Amino acid sequence: MPVEVYFNVAISGLLAGLIYGLSALGLSVIFGVIRIVNFAHGEIMVIGMFFALVLFRSLGLDPLLSVPIVAVVLFGFGYLLQTVVIERVAHLADHYQFLLMAAIAIILISASLMVFGPDAQGAQLPYAFDSFQIGPLIIDKVRLYAGAAALVVAALLFAFFRYTSTGKAIRACGDNPAGALVVGLNVRHMYALTFGIGAACLGAAGAIILMVVDAHPYLGPEYTLLAFIIVIVGGLGSLPGAMLGGVLIGTSEALAGILLQPSLKSAFSFGLLILVLLLRPQGLLGKASQ
Amino acid sequence: MILEVQNLDLFYGDAQALSDVSLAVEEGAIVAIVGANGAGKSSLIRTIAGIERPRRGSIRYRGKEIAGSKSSVVCNLGIGQVAEGRQIFPNLTVAENLEVGALVPRGRPHMKESFARVYDMFPRLEERHGQYAGTLSGGEQQMLAIGRCLMAKPEMIMFDEPSLGLAPALVEEVFRIIARLHQDGLTILLVEQNVAHSLKISDRAYVLENGQIVLEGSGEELLNDDGVRQAYMGL
Numbered sequence: 178m179p180v181e182v183y184f185n186v187a188i189s190g191l192l193a194g195l196i197y198g199l200s201a202l203g204l205s206v207i208f209g210v211i212r213i214v215n216f217a218h219g220e221i222m223v224i225g226m227f228f229a230l231v232l233f234r235s236l237g238l239d240p241l242l243s244v245p246i247v248a249v250v251l252f253g254f255g256y257l258l259q260t261v262v263i264e265r266v267a268h269l270a271d272h273y274q275f276l277l278m279a280a281i282a283i284i285l286i287s288a289s290l291m292v293f294g295p296d297a298q299g300a301q302l303p304y305a306f307d308s309f310q311i312g313p314l315i316i317d318k319v320r321l322y323a324g325a326a327a328l329v330v331a332a333l334l335f336a337f338f339r340y341t342s343t344g345k346a347i348r349a350c351g352d353n354p355a356g357a358l359v360v361g362l363n364v365r366h367m368y369a370l371t372f373g374i375g376a377a378c379l380g381a382a383g384a385i386i387l388m389v390v391d392a393h394p395y396l397g398p399e400y401t402l403l404a405f406i407i408v409i410v411g412g413l414g415s416l417p418g419a420m421l422g423g424v425l426i427g428t429s430e431a432l433a434g435i436l437l438q439p440s441l442k443s444a445f446s447f448g449l450l451i452l453v454l455l456l457r458p459q460g461l462l463g464k465a466s467q
Numbered sequence: 468m469i470l471e472v473q474n475l476d477l478f479y480g481d482a483q484a485l486s487d488v489s490l491a492v493e494e495g496a497i498v499a500i501v502g503a504n505g506a507g508k509s510s511l512i513r514t515i516a517g518i519e520r521p522r523r524g525s526i527r528y529r530g531k532e533i534a535g536s537k538s539s540v541v542c543n544l545g546i547g548q549v550a551e552g553r554q555i556f557p558n559l560t561v562a563e564n565l566e567v568g569a570l571v572p573r574g575r576p577h578m579k580e581s582f583a584r585v586y587d588m589f590p591r592l593e594e595r596h597g598q599y600a601g602t603l604s605g606g607e608q609q610m611l612a613i614g615r616c617l618m619a620k621p622e623m624i625m626f627d628e629p630s631l632g633l634a635p636a637l638v639e640e641v642f643r644i645i646a647r648l649h650q651d652g653l654t655i656l657l658v659e660q661n662v663a664h665s666l667k668i669s670d671r672a673y674v675l676e677n678g679q680i681v682l683e684g685s686g687e688e689l690l691n692d693d694g695v696r697q698a699y700m701g702l
Contacts, residue, residue, distance in 0.1 A: 342566065345563050345567055348556070348558070348563075349563075349567045352556040352558045353555070353557070355554050356554035357567075359516070359518075360542065360568045360571070360615060360616075360619065361541070361542025361619060362570065362571075
């Protein structure tokens with residue numbers, strides 16, 4: 178095979194990795210601040226995909242343009258989920274949380290099955306088969322747009338946490354919840370905002386990934402697992418780590434597909450996970466715990 | 468009275484931490500609460516601050532009942548807290564720590580002046596404004612905790628063991644700062660293991676034992692009380 182092919186595959190893997198990274202950000206933000214392991218991660222993302230699909234079918238809205246809408250609606254969903262449901266188990270032992278989140282995942286899968294049926298459905302974009310040619314490289318238009326959109330949303334999220342007062346207050350709650358009470362932050366509201374923001378990331382990632390992947394109800398667990406691998410590789414709680422992990426996993430899966438076997442691509446990401454756990458258990462950009 | 472606590476009971480599960488605690492703080496005064504470790508001093512502060520919920524009793528701030536209110540509400544009334552163990556945000560910068568301290572509604576509109584005031588009081592914090600708070604020395608972290616509290620424009624500050632774990636020179640510094648805040652018109656509620664020092668500067672003091680107030684009086688009276696001298700100052 179000509180060498181350009183490898184580059185083409187690597188670039189398309191990297192672009193997919195940016196979307197994985199955005200989705201993993203959602204997991205990382207929620208875990209980093211509220212210390213909730215969101216086992217319904219992938220399912221919430223699939224809800225975002227279906228929502229973008231509905232907007233595409235009913236209004237003809239390009240998934241790229243539906244990103245803000247889906248993000249805002251899932252923000253509201255996340256905010257309510259935290260205040261109405263999850264908060265009630267926050268003071269209980271971890272396994273109650275796990276069971277609750279797993280239950281929410283099952284409910285979301287079943288709900289999307291009831292509404293959309295079991296078949297894979299995608300958004301047929303008019304530019305689905307267009308591509309850009311840069312020298313010898315060929316990049317799919319949809320993938321480039323999707324990757325760029327994921328990068329923009331991630332950059333907005335970083336800016337929010339770095340420059341806005343609310344972003345700093347949320348980081349403060351994650352850093353030291355006892356200290357947050359001391360300065361009179363409304364921690365309950367901050368946690369709900371955080372879950373909302375995490376869900377909004379998933380909504381954005383779901384809308385974006387609909388450009389390149391067909392939606393179906395059973396995609397959820399796969400994305401949950403993927404996000405866990407990414408977050409562990411990148412470093413739990415590290416936002417840049419989640420993006421880096423996403424890009425690494427995306428690129429290595431794509432290359433594994435062409436170098437070895439497409440069916441072996443998961444083995445590649447798990448291999449990466451094992452390597453990181455052996456050599457740098459806190460993750461690539463994670464901080465070692467005391 | 469700026470603060471009146473009456474018949475306060477606090478439980479952690481079945482364990483009683485405070486029992487029938489009553490005290491009063493006059494506006495502009497320094498009031499000390501002394502007692503051994505585990506006597507309930509921090510529990511008392513945390514209950515006034517709205518972090519713990521009392522089972523019984525009343526806490527009135529400027530006549531308004533605040534027992535059981537959330538800490539965000541209490542903080543916004545002007546009751547600041549410099550907590551035990553400082554409770555700063557180690558992975559936020561010094562400036563971010565201060566900013567977060569000013570986010571209660573009463574602090575937010577005055578953020579700029581508050582930054583100027585705190586940096587004027589603690590030039591060291593201005594020098595290190597971009598540094599992560601976790602990299603500061605213990606003394607600097609204590610200054611940051613005090614500065615962060617001031618950002619919310621409090622009228623009364625509750626200090627919980629502010630000198631704990633600090634070198635003697637820094638302990639002096641902390642007491643100087645408390646005296647200065649008092650001169651600026653702030654009301655101070657001080658919990659300290661440094662009994663002699665805190666009784667010396669306080670207008671009124673309470674001795675807490677096993678969750679109960681066992682003695683009260685002016686700072687000077689308690690300083691000359693044989694029981695207090697024996698129990699807490701080893702004299």
